[in-house]
Structure formats: structure tokens, C-alpha cells
Amino acid sequence: xxxxxxxxxxxxxxxxxxxxxxxxxxxxxxxxxxxxxxxxxxxxxxxxxxxxxxxxxxxxxxxxxxxxxxxxxxxxxxxxxxxxxxxxxxxxxxxxxxxxxxxxxxxxxxxxxxxxxxxxxxxxxxxxxxxxxxxxxxxxxxxxxxxxxxxxxxxxxxxxxxxxxxxxxxxxxxxxxxxxxxxxxxxxxxxxxxxxxxxxxxxxxxxxxxxxxxxxxxxxxxxxxxxxxxxxxxxxxxxxxxxxxxxxx
Amino acid sequence: xxxxxxxxxxxxxxxxxxxxxxxxxxxxxxxxxxxxxxxxxxxxxxxxxxxxxxxxxxxxxxxxxxxxxxxxxxxxxxxxxxxxxxxxxxxxxxxxxxxxxxxxxxxxxxxxxxxxxxxxxxxxxxxxxxxxxxxxxxxxxxxxxxxxxxxxxxxxxxxxxxxxxxxxxxxxxxxxxxxxxxxxxxxxxxxxxxxxxxxxxxxxxxxxxxxxxxxxxxxxxxxxxxxxxxxxxxxxxxxxxxxxxxxxxxxxxxxxxxxxxxxxxxxxxxxxxxxxxxxxxxxxxxxxxxxxxxxxxxxxxxxxxxxxx
Numbered sequence: 001x002x003x004x005x006x007x008x009x010x011x012x013x014x015x016x017x018x019x020x021x022x023x024x025x026x027x028x029x030x031x032x033x034x035x036x037x038x039x040x041x042x043x044x045x046x047x048x049x050x051x052x053x054x055x056x057x058x059x060x061x062x063x064x065x066x067x068x069x070x071x072x073x074x075x076x077x078x079x080x081x082x083x084x085x086x087x088x089x090x091x092x093x094x095x096x097x098x099x100x101x102x103x104x105x106x107x108x109x110x111x112x113x114x115x116x117x118x119x120x121x122x123x124x125x126x127x128x129x130x131x132x133x134x135x136x137x138x139x140x141x142x143x144x145x146x147x148x149x150x151x152x153x154x155x156x157x158x159x160x161x162x163x164x165x166x167x168x169x170x171x172x173x174x175x176x177x178x179x180x181x182x183x184x185x186x187x188x189x190x191x192x193x194x195x196x197x198x199x200x201x202x203x204x205x206x207x208x209x210x211x212x213x214x215x216x217x218x219x220x221x222x223x224x225x226x227x228x229x230x231x232x233x234x235x236x237x238x239x240x241x242x243x244x245x246x247x248x249x
Numbered sequence: 250x251x252x253x254x255x256x257x258x259x260x261x262x263x264x265x266x267x268x269x270x271x272x273x274x275x276x277x278x279x280x281x282x283x284x285x286x287x288x289x290x291x292x293x294x295x296x297x298x299x300x301x302x303x304x305x306x307x308x309x310x311x312x313x314x315x316x317x318x319x320x321x322x323x324x325x326x327x328x329x330x331x332x333x334x335x336x337x338x339x340x341x342x343x344x345x346x347x348x349x350x351x352x353x354x355x356x357x358x359x360x361x362x363x364x365x366x367x368x369x370x371x372x373x374x375x376x377x378x379x380x381x382x383x384x385x386x387x388x389x390x391x392x393x394x395x396x397x398x399x400x401x402x403x404x405x406x407x408x409x410x411x412x413x414x415x416x417x418x419x420x421x422x423x424x425x426x427x428x429x430x431x432x433x434x435x436x437x438x439x440x441x442x443x444x445x446x447x448x449x450x451x452x453x454x455x456x457x458x459x460x461x462x463x464x465x466x467x468x469x470x471x472x473x474x475x476x477x478x479x480x481x482x483x484x485x486x487x488x489x490x491x492x493x494x495x496x497x498x499x500x501x502x503x504x505x506x507x508x509x510x511x512x513x514x515x516x517x518x519x520x521x522x523x524x525x526x527x528x529x530x531x532x533x534x535x536x537x538x539x540x541x542x543x544x545x546x547x548x549x550x551x552x553x554x555x556x557x558x
Contacts, residue, residue: 011377013513016380016512017377017380017381019381026376026377026380026381038494093358094349094358094359095352095353095356095357095358095359098349098353117494118494120377120378120493120494121376121377122376123361123362123375123376123377123378123493124359124361124362125345125349125361125362126348126349126352126359126361127349128349129319129345129346129347129348129349129350129353130349130350130352130353130359131353132319132350133323133349133350133351133353133354134353134354137424138319138320138422138424138425139319139320139346139350139425140425141319141342141345141346142342142346144487154428157342158342158487158488159342159343159430159432159488160341160342160343160441160488160496161432161433161439161488162430162431162432162433162486162487162488163430163431163432163487163488164316164427164429164430164431165427165428165429165430166318166425166426166427166428167425167426167427167428168424168425168426169423169424169425172424177487177494178477178481178494179480179481179487214357214358214387214388214389215358215360215385215386215387215388216385216386216387216388217383217384217385218371218384218385218386219383219384220376220381220382220383220384221381221382221384222381222382223375223379223380223381223382226519226524226538228536228537228538228539229524229539229540229541229542230540230541230542231531231536231541231542231543231544232541232542232543233543234543234545235543235550235553235554235557236557238525238541238543238554239554239557239558241541242502242523242525242541246502246523246540246541248445248501248502248522248523249445249469249502249558
């Protein structure tokens with residue numbers, strides 16, 4: 001069974017982004033870029049499926065600028081067999097990405113698409129579900145456990161109030177949560193090996209997908225800053241402040 | 250044009266998140282319909298009919314809708330979507346699960362997690378863990394939206410008199426089945442809507458120690474929360490996680506105990522009215538956003554605070 005894993009290149013999770021002074025967006029020039037952490041978990045899960053003999057091939061896909069090749073190389077260093085770059089300079093919104101992935105899925109015919117439950121830049125949490133809908137496949141979001149057996153997959157999901165287990169027919173789309181696994185460290189030999197793996201590039205036009213943005217960003221602003229408060233010396237002062245100043249207890 | 254709000258419920262009780270979504274919808278237009286899709290969910294439809302601002306309740310009841318499976322629930326929404334200008338979901342796990350399927354099938358963009366309605370087609374939403382706010386305008390004919398519930402005060406749960414109109418329930422897709430769930434039963438308020446939250450971090454050191462927060466939470470009638478580090482370490486269950494990728498909360502009082510304050514955690518709680526931080530490390534970033542900070546050993550402070558309240 002083939003597993004397709006879409007990976008997104010995003011601003012590294014440790015970087016605190018700054019809003020541009022002209023309010024057109026956030027400043028991502030010269031900041032560290034990395035693979036979306038949730039997608040890293042998705043790649044790890046796919047590679048583990050291969051190591052268990054369940055998956056036969058793991059294909060990583062990234063949609064975006066030429067530098068997404070680095071993200072794909074990281075995916076291949078974790079263990080993906082090959083990579084596909086859907087190269088575009090356009091702003092790719094979730095619906096467009098889902099359409100690109102649906103077109104690729106039609107070509108590659110994977111049994112499973114595994115990806116992060118959200119990207120930490122736009123925090124939209126849409127792509128996986130949109131992809132499943134476009135393909136007419138079942139989905140399980142926020143996965144914390146995945147068990148494939150035959151032509152079905154059992155997925156435990158993190159939901160409000162606890163956990164839920166679903167049983168899906170394959171092919172299916174799974175979006176992963178934080179606690180599914182802990183991605184392995186990428187070793188130097190594997191980075192070297194990844195450089196030799198196949199990386200193909202296609203364009204949205206090749207896939208016949210119109211990626212024109214549907215949402216127009218009018219303005220990006222800083223959130224209202226929260227003023228730091230005061231340090232209190234002891235519990236008694238804290239209780240007094242909460243009762244008499246903040247009046248919340 | 251009318252607005253369709255998708256109700257969140259457990260087939261018995263209408264979720265409070267629905268009332269927040271209705272409040273947001275009321276800023277987009279006037280004729281608000283609520284879809285209650287469930288199984289044996291008559292009571293929920295009745296509760297929805299009593300909510301303020303609701304003009305009509307569409308009630309789809311059938312076995313395929315019992316567990317809000319994404320395939321079936323999205324099909325149900327699409328079956329009645331014709332004629333609506335906006336389709337609005339609360340940004341709960343269930344809403345986020347289903348809304349994008351609806352948007353994709355309608356070939357429209359979705360606007361996720363809105364915190365403000367600027368105009369019927371223009372919304373503000375947080376990006377980059379809330380470190381920036383984007384105002385976006387959609388050109389699509391139908392606006393599919395998820396609403397950050399903490400950003401909108403719920404409409405009144407009573408006083409409304411909407412008609413309940415039964416609609417045909419969809420058949421099961423046959424693609425997915427509910428196997429089971431482990432939902433933590435608790436007498437405490439729900440984390441997402443609690444007015445007081447006591448939240449613990451890695452500094453608690455163990456699941457055993459985490460229990461000391463319970464006494465404090467009991468005193469305050471508070472919900473319990475946790476940082477990602479505490480959840481990853483196994484000190485607290487996953488659904489307690491507050492942050493960018495967990496629950497977004499905005500209580501009247503948030504007490505952060507032994508939480509250093511990673512930006513991902515702050516993203517989930519910085520809209521709380523009053524924030525108290527208790528941490529041994531006086532340089533912890535959490536103090537920069539706390540209204541009241543106490544740099545002290547939590548193992549001494551928590552019992553003392555519990556006693557003093």
C-alpha cells in the first residue's frame with residue numbers, strides 16, 4: 001500500500017513572527033523555516049507503517065516555492081521514499097492545496113493520505129478534510145493512534161472531552177495530532193541518503209488546478225498587547241488582590 | 250439570505266458553543282436557522298428553538314447522525330445548504346472536522362476560527378498562534394465559517410420561540426463507523442466555557458502531584474487545564490491541553506501553576522480576563538502576561554492558596 005504524506009514548509013515553531021509595518025502580512029524574510037511539526041509526525045507515522053511492512057512506499061508532497069525541496073529532503077531523511085514538489089509562487093490557500101493533492105492522489109493512487117491536523121502558520125485546519133471531501137474518502141482527524149488491518153484502518157482521535165475510535169474503509173485521509181508518535185532525529189547518513197532520492201517537480205498547471213486565492217487578506221495587525229501586571233510577594237497578598245482588586249474570587 | 254448554524258450537541262444537550270456561534274451569526278445577518286443533526290435528539294432541537302436570535306430549527310434525526318461522523322454530517326449539511334449565504338460552525342473539534350468538507354464540496358474557501366465579524370464577507374482571525382490577526386474578505390457566494398467561541402458572548406439560551414422543522418436525515422455513507430469513545434466524566438465545568446481555570450505545567454512533576462490542583466479547583470469551582478508539556482509527560486489527559494493546538498480558553502480567572510509560558514500555550518489563554526502565574530522561575534515568560542505573578546515554590550503555595558480561599 002502506498003502512503004502519501006503532504007508536508008508544509010512553515011516558519012519554525014520557535015520563531016516569534018513580527019507583523020510588517022505596512023500591515024500586509026508577517027515578516028518571514030530571513031526567518032528560520034521548517035517542516036510543519038504536525039506533518040513531521042505524519043511522515044514518522046507513514047515511515048513506521050513501512051517499517052512494519054504495512055506500507056510499501058511513502059511519498060512526500062509539498063506545495064509551494066522552490067525552497068520546499070528542503071522540506072521534502074527532510075521528509076526523505078526521516079524515511080520517505082521519494083518526493084514531489086508542486087511548485088508555485090502563488091499564495092496557496094487550503095482549498096487550492098487540497099485540489100492539488102486530490103489531483104496527485106488520482107495519479108499516485110495511495111491507499112492512505114496522512115498529514116498534520118493543522119499548519120502552525122495559518123492555523124486553518126482545513127486541508128486534510130477538504131482533500132477527503134474532494135476525493136469522496138472517509139477521514140479521521142486529530143489521530144493519536146492508527147492501526148491498519150487489511151482494507152480498513154482503526155483510528156483513535158483526540159476529541160473534546162476525551163478520545164474516540166473510528167473504523168474507516170480505505171482509501172482514507174488521516175490528520176495527526178501531537179501524541180501519535182515522537183518523530184525520530186534525522187541522522188547525517190540519512191540526510192546524505194535523502195539527497196540521492198527522487199524528487200520530481202510538477203506545476204499546478206500540469207495538474208490542471210486553478211490555485212487562484214479565494215480569500216483576500218485586507219490587513220494583518222498585532223494583537224492587542226497584554227500589559228504585564230505586578231509580582232506579589234506572598235499568597236496573602238495574592239488572595240487580597242484577587243478578592244479586592246480584580247474581584248474574581 | 251439566511252444563515253445556517255450547525256449545532257454542537259451530544260443528542261441530549263445543546264452545546265454552549267452553539268450559542269456562541271449563533272451570536273457570531275447574528276452579526277452576519279438576520280434570518281438564522283440552526284441545524285440539529287443527531288439521533289434521538291428531540292430535546293436538543295427543543296433547546297435550540299428556545300435560543301435567542303434563532304428563527305428556525307431544522308431537525309434531522311436518524312441513526313447515521315448519532316456520532317456526528319464527518320462523512321454523514323457533512324452530507325446532511327450539504328443536503329440542506331441550498332439558499333444559505335453563510336454556513337457557520339463553532340470551532341470545536343467536531344465543527345473543525347466537518348466544516349472543511351462542506352466548503353470543499355461547495356467549492357468555496359473556509360474562514361477558520363473567526364474572532365470578529367467586520368462585515369458579512371469580512372472577518373478577523375488569528376494566525377501564527379495568535380501572534381498576528383488577519384482580516385480576510387471572501388469573494389465566494391457561500392461563506393463557510395468556524396467561530397472561535399471564546400470571542401463571542403453566547404446568546405440567551407431561553408426566550409426564543411423558533412419553529413422546529415423536521416428534515417430528512419441522510420443515510421450512512423458506509424465509509425466510516427464509530428467504534429467507541431472514552432469520555433472523561435467530570436463534575437467540573439467544561440474547560441472551554443469555564444469561568445475559572447486552574448492549569449498545571451511540567452513543574453508539577455507527576456500525575457500524582459497534579460491531583461493537588463484538584464483541591465484548589467474544587468474551592469474555586471474551576472475546570473482543570475494543562476500545558477502541552479504536562480500532557481505529553483502523562484500528568485494530565487489530552488483533552489485538558491490549553492494552547493494553539495489544544496483548547497482556546499478565555500475565563501474570568503486563569504491560574505497557571507508551574508507553567509513557563511511557551512508562545513503556543515499563551516496562544517490558548519492570553520485572552521483570559523485575569524491571569525495569575527505561580528512559578529519558581531522568576532524569569533518565566535508567563536509572568537510577562539500575568540496580572541499577578543508569584544515567584545515561589547508551587548508545592549508550598551498551592552496548599553496555602555487552597556486554604557486561604
